[in-house]
Amino acid sequence: MSVEWDWWTVEFGDTHAGRVGVLVAEPLPEPLAALLVEITEQLTVTAAATPLAALRAVGVLERIAARVGREAAGAVGDDGMSAETVATALGTTRSKALVLLLTAQDR
Incomplete structure (x- = not known):
């Protein structure tokens, strides 16, 4: 399962934000961004189970x-x-x- 980047940029201001027109001056450090994606995926799986x-x-x-x-x-x-x-x-x-x-x- 993967997180949609459009949602990610709106919620967290990913460095790819320019691709969807979201202007954010302070991107998340990559390790933190990856951890948030992993937490989202784990929570989604856990919520179902x-x-x-x-x-x-x-x-x-x-x-x-x-x-x-x-x-x-x-x-x-x-x-x-x-x-x-x-x-x-x-x-x-x-x-x-x-x-x-x-x-x-x-x-």
Whole structure:
């Protein structure tokens, strides 16, 4: 099973994003991108075979992502990066970037 690259670029900003018209300034490091593809594939297989185990794994990943996301957003905020710069780097809106930065202040 493979992950569709169009979905991947929209969700994660792959370095191939230009091929589908998505402008993202900060691509994922290749080892992390490969790991995310592998996790997606494993979760998909697990969801089909043992849905409760997949739900448990998703919950763990959500908690990890939330914690690491707050830490990363805090580091970006500590560096004084503007919401506009963050939005461009993440391929999102200024409003969403501002929420990330403000949420990270509560860490």
